[in-house]
Amino acid sequence: xxxxxxxxxxxxxxxxxxxxxxxxxxxxxxxxxxxxxxVALEQALTxxxxxxxxxxxxxxxxxxxxxxxxxxxxxxxxxxxKVRRFEQLLEALQVTHSAAALSAAYLECLANCSELLEHxxxxxEGLHRKYRIAILTNGLTVVQRGRLARSAIRHHISDLIxxxxxxxxxxxxEFFDTAFARLGNPAKREVLMIGDGWASDxxxxxxxxxxxxWYNPGRKPRPADLEITREIACLRELSxxxx
Numbered sequence: 001x002x003x004x005x006x007x008x009x010x011x012x013x014x015x016x017x018x019x020x021x022x023x024x025x026x027x028x029x030x031x032x033x034x035x036x037x038x039v040a041l042e043q044a045l046t047x048x049x050x051x052x053x054x055x056x057x058x059x060x061x062x063x064x065x066x067x068x069x070x071x072x073x074x075x076x077x078x079x080x081x082k083v084r085r086f087e088q089l090l091e092a093l094q095v096t097h098s099a100a101a102l103s104a105a106y107l108e109c110l111a112n113c114s115e116l117l118e119h120x121x122x123x124x125e126g127l128h129r130k131y132r133i134a135i136l137t138n139g140l141t142v143v144q145r146g147r148l149a150r151s152a153i154r155h156h157i158s159d160l161i162x163x164x165x166x167x168x169x170x171x172x173x174e175f176f177d178t179a180f181a182r183l184g185n186p187a188k189r190e191v192l193m194i195g196d197g198w199a200s201d202x203x204x205x206x207x208x209x210x211x212x213x214w215y216n217p218g219r220k221p222r223p224a225d226l227e228i229t230r231e232i233a234c235l236r237e238l239s240x241x242x243x
Contacts, residue, residue, distance in 0.1 A: 018189060018190060019131060019190055019191065019192045019211070019242070020131065020132060020186055020190040020191070021131065021132050021133075021134065021183060021186050021190060021191045021192070022127060022131045022132070022133050022134075022192050022194060022242075023133075023134050023135075023136050023179070023191060023192065023193045023194065023205075023210075024133065024134070024135050024136070024194050024195065025135070025136065025137060025193075025194065025195030025196060025197060025200070025201045025215075026135050026136075026137035026139060026144060026148075027137065027139065028117075028196040028197070028215075029117070029194060029195050029196045029201075029215050030116060030117060030120045030124075030135070030153065031114070031115070031116060031117065031120075031147065031151075032113075032115045032116060032117050035113070035115055036110055036113030036115060036147075037061070037064075037110070038057060039109070039113055040106055040109035040110035040112075040113055041056075041057060041060055041106060041109075043105075043109040044102060044105040044106035044108075044109050045102070047105050047109075048097065048098075048101055048102050048105050049097075050090070050093075050095055050097050050102060051093075051095065053093050053095075056089070056093060059089060059092050059093065060085070060089050063085050063088045063089055063092070064081075064085050067080075067081045067084060067085050068081060068138065069199075071138055071163070071169045072138065072169060072170065072171060072199055072200050074169070074172060077164070077167075077169075078138065078139065078140055078163050078164040078169065079140075079164055081140075082103050082107070082140060083099050083100055083103045084099075085103075086099040086100075086102045086103045086106070087099040089102075090102070107140065107142050107143055108142075110143045110147070111142055111143045111145075111146030111147050111150075112146070112147070112150065113147060114147040114148070114150040114151040114152075116151065116152065116153065117235065118234075118235070119234065119235040119236050120153065120235055121152045121153055122236075122239075123235045123236060123238055123239050124153045124156045125153075125156065126239050126243065127156075127238070127239065127242060127243075128156035130242070130243075131242070132158045132183075133156055133157055133158060134157065134158050134159040134160070134161060134179070134182075134183060135148070135157055135159075135160045135161065136161045136170065136175070136179055136193070136195075137160070137161070137162055137163065138163040138169045138170050138200055139162055139163065139164065140162070140164050141162050141164050141165055144160060144162050145160065145162070148160055158183075159182055159183060161175075161178070161179045161182055163175060166178045166179075169200070170197070170200040170201060170204040171199060171200050171201075171203045171204025171205075171207060171208075172204070173207070173208060175204070176204065176205075176208040176210075188208070188209050188210045189211075191210045191211070192210070192211045192212070192213060192229070193205035193210055193211070193212050193213070194212075194213040194215060194238065195212075195213075195214070195215060196214070196215045196216065196217075198214065198223060201214075202214050202226065202228055203226060206226050206227070206228065211229040211230075212228045212229050212230070213228075213229060213230040213231070213232060213238065214228055214230070214231045214232070215232055215233075215235070216231055216232065216233055217233050217234065219233055
């Protein structure tokens with residue numbers, strides 16, 4: 001089993017979790033973003049008449065990742081990312097086209113991709129009987145609200161908190177301040193953040209003073225700069241711990 005409790009009293013195998021709220025990241029934690037990204041990008045390029053040039057997916061992913069890292073650092077806003085990533089992609093592909101039109105097509109396609117990661121539906125079905133659940137995401141409103149509305153987990157989610165809507169992004173304290181206010185200001189000891197993003201989810205949670213569970217299916221080496229509460233490689237391990 002890959003779980004690792006690193007905070008005293010927070011997650012030893014026999015301990016009873018004290019949480020009332022479970023805060024989940026969306027992309028790569030609950031939703032299969034990698035698959036959705038591939039499908040949506042191909043559909044958007046085809047619909048808008050942009051050639052599927054060799055390497056277009058890797059180029060887009062590199063550009064998109066760098067821009068979202070800028071969001072996490074507070075350098076740009078999610079709204080800017082919407083179009084800028086396609087401006088840079090079209091420039092890299094040496095294609096003349098409307099970045100705004102491509103962006104709109106992509107967001108529409110992505111909002112329709114509501115596939116969940118393995119075990120996500122079953123795990124949330126079990127956990128929502130005991131805990132309140134919210135999603136905290138550095139995402140775009142049209143995508144996150146659209147696909148949650150289409151997903152099998154929509155009835156288990158008490159709130160969906162999106163960086164584009166609140167004007168701050170994880171890991172910023174302002175994001176978590178707003179999230180906690182939306183959730184009724186629960187005690188920090190009663191809240192657990194679960195996510196696959198080390199910088200946005202785990203660092204954000206630790207710096208805010210709440211427990212954190214790193215979802216690490218790829219078994220990446222854990223950075224040594226933070227003390228975290230738990231690490232899992234499969235979402236079912238969360239049920240084993242919190243049930």
